[in-house]
Structures are given as C-alpha cells and as structure tokens.
Amino acid sequence: MPPGKIIALDVGDARIGVATCDPLRLTVRPIRTLQRRTRRADFDALAKIYAEEEAVLIVCGLPYNMDGTEGPQAKKIRNWAARFTRALRNIRGKDVPLDFWDERLSSFAADQWIAEEGSHAAGQDAVAAAVILRSFLDDQRTQS
Secondary structure (H helix, E strand, O other), rough: OOOOOEEEEOOOEEEEEEEEEOOOOOOOEEEEEEOOOOOOHHHHHHHHHHHHHEEEEEEEEEEEEEOEEHHHHHHHHHHHHHHHHHHHHHHHOOOOOEEEEEEOHHHHHHHHHHHHHHHOOOHHHHHHHHHHHHHHHHHHHHHH
16 A cells, blocks of 8 residues: 555445545544535545545445445445546546445444544544544554
8 A cells, every 4th residue: 555645435325524644644534524415526525635635545434234244335335436436537647546444333433532522523424434544544554
C-alpha cells in the first residue's frame, strides 16, 4: 500500500460519511457527512475531498451480515464503489486504489465515540467512517 492519507467512506442510502487519517496513518478524523443528492453530485463532492486531502487510497465500509456473509446491501455498495472509482479515474486520469472493510457495528461504535467525546460537527456518519478507518489501520499494523 502506498504511503499517504486514506479516505474512508461509510456509504448509506441517504448520507455518506467521510473520514481521513494523517499521512503517517497514526490518527483518524471525521471530515464531513454528505447528504446524498445525485450520483454525479456525490461523486464530484467526494472527488474534491479526495484531491484536497491528497489521498492515496479509498477504504469503503462494506455492510456484511452478522454471520459474515454479504447480502444485497453489500452488493449495492460494491457496485456503487466500482462506479465511483471509475468516475474518479476519469476525473484524475489515473486509477485510484480501493479497498473494502467490514463495517459491522461501526454505527454502534460511532455512537459510543460521540457519547464519550461529545457530539461531532462532522456528523455520526463521518464518525462511523472514522471508526471504519481506525479498524482498517489497526489491522494493517498487525499484518505488518
């Protein structure tokens, strides 16, 4: 995996939570929650964040069933992410690495984070994206 910032996405039907990390991948922070509008508007907003953050990878939360299988919502997110990375490739002129990460219980963990830290201006979905990213980075550290 190339060094640098990562953007994490918690994609829902109504909102998309966005989080990032520092270039050394030591800390994560929620960025914002986007209200879903049109596919193009969503992709444009996310492409702008990706460029502003100078990210090198996108991690998209994947909603597995509690038994670890992928259901219809996971398939929907995979299809959405494929369309998004194609659009981002067209905008940037190069491929954008994408990884998926198990987001089971990320909303619960986000609620706990907010309860402990207080409300976050970026919104619960952005905090859930930060939880996804923290879990992904912790796993990467144990794999190294």
